[in-house]
Amino acid sequence: MSEQFLPQTQDPDDELSLAARLALVQARVAQAAQRAGRDPAEVTLVAVSKTKPFGMIAELAAAGQMDFGENRLEELWEKVELTESQGVAGLRWHLIGTIQSRKSKLAVGPFALIHSVDTHKLAERLSRDAAAAGQTVTALLEVNVSGEESKHGFTPDEVLADLPALLAMPGLHLQGLMTMAPLESAAESARPIFRRLRLLLEEIRQRFPQGDWRHLSMGMTNDFEVAIEEGATIVRVGTAIFGKREMG
Numbered sequence: 748m749s750e751q752f753l754p755q756t757q758d759p760d761d762e763l764s765l766a767a768r769l770a771l772v773q774a775r776v777a778q779a780a781q782r783a784g785r786d787p788a789e790v791t792l793v794a795v796s797k798t799k800p801f802g803m804i805a806e807l808a809a810a811g812q813m814d815f816g817e818n819r820l821e822e823l824w825e826k827v828e829l830t831e832s833q834g835v836a837g838l839r840w841h842l843i844g845t846i847q848s849r850k851s852k853l854a855v856g857p858f859a860l861i862h863s864v865d866t867h868k869l870a871e872r873l874s875r876d877a878a879a880a881g882q883t884v885t886a887l888l889e890v891n892v893s894g895e896e897s898k899h900g901f902t903p904d905e906v907l908a909d910l911p912a913l914l915a916m917p918g919l920h921l922q923g924l925m926t927m928a929p930l931e932s933a934a935e936s937a938r939p940i941f942r943r944l945r946l947l948l949e950e951i952r953q954r955f956p957q958g959d960w961r962h963l964s965m966g967m968t969n970d971f972e973v974a975i976e977e978g979a980t981i982v983r984v985g986t987a988i989f990g991k992r993e994m995g
């Protein structure tokens with residue numbers, strides 16, 4: 748098709764319904780998995796709903812999207828409570844944002860997975876609070892692979908050194924690693940970062956075979972296809988599904 752026939756809006760996806768945007772992202776997830784010789788069913792798409800209203804979540808849930816991600820504890824709890832009061836059942840909530848350790852109690856709740864355990868101190872508090880509540884927190888360790896100062900997370904060396912202690916924490920069930928690639932850059936430039944996270948997980952599998960190392964959470968709107976090619980089992984996609992955010 749020649750270019751003159753393509754829609755002339757800034758973002759052609761703007762005209763589509765939420766369910767149609769979700770279907771487009773699902774198709775891109777499946778294609779990326781197939782390119783890498785992987786089964787698309789190995790990749791969980793987390794729809795990042797931060798700042799977006801509950802109605803959009805309900806609409807996506809009706810279209811079959813069950814995994815949602817939020818980065819602020821207060822907003823997460825509000826939405827969990829709305830889901831329950833509105834009778835939207837079966838959603839799996841992912842906490843993906845930075846948690847201040849003084850708020851660790853709020854992170855113990857009906858959540859499928861916490862992606863962002865970024866310090867030893869936070870891990871310790873989560874474990875303590877979960878154990879006190881008779882629960883276990885299922886979590887990933889956030890790793891700062893790129894070494895950017897602005898990024899949260901353990902360095903790869905810190906993770907390896909701290910794992911014996913982390914694995915001994917009674918209220919914490921670790922399931923893998925998460926990382927954030929540099930924002931606003933070309934998708935391909937994230938590839939070496941995603942690859943390093945996968946290699947780190949492989950090293951951890953060998954050195955700590957007693958652990959449950961099933962997940963690599965990496966890839967967002969800009970770069971989720973590259974992340975899948977590099978082994979992501981969870982991608983966290985907001986903008987491509989929900990449209991642009993005002994803030995957050």
Ligand SMILES: *Cc1c(COP(=O)(O)O)cnc(C)c1O
Nearest residue numbers: 795818843967968983984985986
């Ligand atoms: C906001 C956010 C995302 C989603 O970002 P998009 O670029 O909108 O897809 C993914 N992961 C984390 C940790 C986020 O805070």
